[in-house]
Amino acid sequence: MDLFVDTLVTDATSAHSLSSVHMLTTGAEGVYIHDETKTSSVFLESTNFSDGVALDAHHHLVLLDDTLMVWDGTWLRESPLQALMPLPAESVVGHDSHLWLMGGGQLFHHTEGSLSAVSIDDRADVRMMVPSNDAQCAVMAPFLMVLDGFGGTVSLLDHRPELIATSMTFDSDGFLWLADGSSHLTRRAPNGDWGALEADEVVEAVYGNPSAPDIWLRTESATLHHRDGQFHTVEVPSGDWVGVDPLGRLLLLTTDGLQRVAVRRSVGVSGILAHAQLDEAVTLGFAPTGADSVSSLEVWVGTEALAVDSAMGTAELDPISLAPGNHLLRMAVDGPEGTTITDLPFTTGELPDATWDDDIDPIMQEHCSRCHGDAAAIPLHTADLWRLNIDRILTEVVSQDMPLGGPYLSDDELDLVRGWQAGGFQ
Ligand code: HEC
Numbered sequence: 001m002d003l004f005v006d007t008l009v010t011d012a013t014s015a016h017s018l019s020s021v022h023m024l025t026t027g028a029e030g031v032y033i034h035d036e037t038k039t040s041s042v043f044l045e046s047t048n049f050s051d052g053v054a055l056d057a058h059h060h061l062v063l064l065d066d067t068l069m070v071w072d073g074t075w076l077r078e079s080p081l082q083a084l085m086p087l088p089a090e091s092v093v094g095h096d097s098h099l100w101l102m103g104g105g106q107l108f109h110h111t112e113g114s115l116s117a118v119s120i121d122d123r124a125d126v127r128m129m130v131p132s133n134d135a136q137c138a139v140m141a142p143f144l145m146v147l148d149g150f151g152g153t154v155s156l157l158d159h160r161p162e163l164i165a166t167s168m169t170f171d172s173d174g175f176l177w178l179a180d181g182s183s184h185l186t187r188r189a190p191n192g193d194w195g196a197l198e199a200d201e202v203v204e205a206v207y208g209n210p211s212a213p214d215i216w217l218r219t220e221s222a223t224l225h226h227r228d229g230q231f232h233t234v235e236v237p238s239g240d241w242v243g244v245d246p247l248g249r250l251l252l253l254t255t256d257g258l259q260r261v262a263v264r265r266s267v268g269v270s271g272i273l274a275h276a277q278l279d280e281a282v283t284l285g286f287a288p289t290g291a292d293s294v295s296s297l298e299v300w301v302g303t304e305a306l307a308v309d310s311a312m313g314t315a316e317l318d319p320i321s322l323a324p325g326n327h328l329l330r331m332a333v334d335g336p337e338g339t340t341i342t343d344l345p346f347t348t349g350e351l352p353d354a355t356w357d358d359d360i361d362p363i364m365q366e367h368c369s370r371c372h373g374d375a376a377a378i379p380l381h382t383a384d385l386w387r388l389n390i391d392r393i394l395t396e397v398v399s400q401d402m403p404l405g406g407p408y409l410s411d412d413e414l415d416l417v418r419g420w421q422a423g424g425f426q
Pocket of ligand 1: 389403
């Protein structure tokens with residue numbers, strides 16, 4: 001398999017991915033934010049960083065020397081969360097609607113403007129945490145617990161007292177992958193089923209990103225990439241594994257600096273995050289994987305082509321010209337290997353208020369229940385099952401892979417499902 005290897009920053013000593021184009025790095029003077037669409041780095045502060053997350057397309061929460069700060073592209077100021085945290089934060093993961101913070105071995109959850117301490121067990125000592133793209137978080141405290149922060153109160157979804165992960169990650173389908181220092185690779189499905197894969201040798205690390213379907217495995221002598229049910233052995237540069245970005249690309253610190261390895265030529269974009277609600281015009285910036293060998297970049301929303309300023313590599317996206325509802329920003333790049341498409345879903349306008357009882361349950365009854373009932377291999381007959389699998393459900397119904405054989409959901413019905421999700425699954 002041919003890989004794309006890009007060198008992003010040559011003098012980084014540590015790095016952390018914030019978005020598909022933004023990277024937190026440490027260099028000679030301190031902490032920088034690198035923006036790949038501008039191929040430039042902005043100096044933040046002469047400290048160290050320990051973590052960071054993108055809150056939206058323009059705001060990043062970064063943890064600088066135990067202080068939670070917000071960077072808005074111009075100014076760095078203390079986050080309101082800093083005053084709420086009773087202990088110094090050591091790590092922060094998640095996304096705008098569900099943030100998980102760790103400090104002094106304790107876990108905190110932030111949703112809808114309020115922060116609460118999570119008491120999982122009196123003796124719990126949280127050492128590692130990874131978020132899902134939804135409301136879940138897996139923690140080692142010290143053994144594995146899967147938590148669900150839906151509805152504002154955190155509940156224990158699952159636990160495995162005998163399982164001590166050395167590394168773990170969620171993928172974008174909601175699967176939790178764990179390596180435990182043996183040759184087993186353990187995997188938890190979104191419906192709670194556990195499975196195990198046996199590798200030929202010790203699995204040293206499993207890396208992924210809750211926004212991407214890609215999983216990267218490091219064993220004693222090889223690197224494997226997993227996507228769509230297939231494992232492939234790949235050759236990656238030698239270096240320290242840093243993480244995986246939202247487009248599923250592996251980040252490494254090598255003697256050449258911060259490098260990124262990708263199996264496909266996806267396109268990073270600034271100005272918008274996936275699934276965002278777009279209320280005003282934005283300038284989009286594009287950063288294709290392997291930019292040196294790109295021969296063309298075209299961008300559409302639906303069937304409308306956006307004018308890409310080829311000198312700047314930017315385009316204007318104005319929601320005024322779009323019908324309210326769901327849209328796909330589609331970026332197509334050509335290279336010697338052919339055309340690669342990267343899709344980014346977003347919404348404009350007001351979505352309808354929808355509730356399970358009045359709107360979604362009837363859709364489920366009419367379109368899904370005969371194949372996804374109680375006894376089905378993939379049961380989807382309750383509000384909880386829909387909520388936990390909402391990304392997969394939306395992917396399937398938007399692409400018209402489901403309901404199998406049709407008739408498919410109307411645009412109004414799709415908006416109701418989106419509105420139910422946007423309104424917090426009432
Ligand atoms: C006629 C039967 C049938 C109907 C109706 C149906 N499904 Fe399915 N669905 C299947 C089968 C069979 C599979 C598993 C095989 C596959 O993925 O094609 C499946 C798989 C799925 C999956 C998992 C796909 C994956 O690979 O992750 C989702 C999600 C799903 N269905 C959602 C829905 C929703 C939502 C509806 C109603 C809007 C629906 N289905 C209606 C038969 C059906």
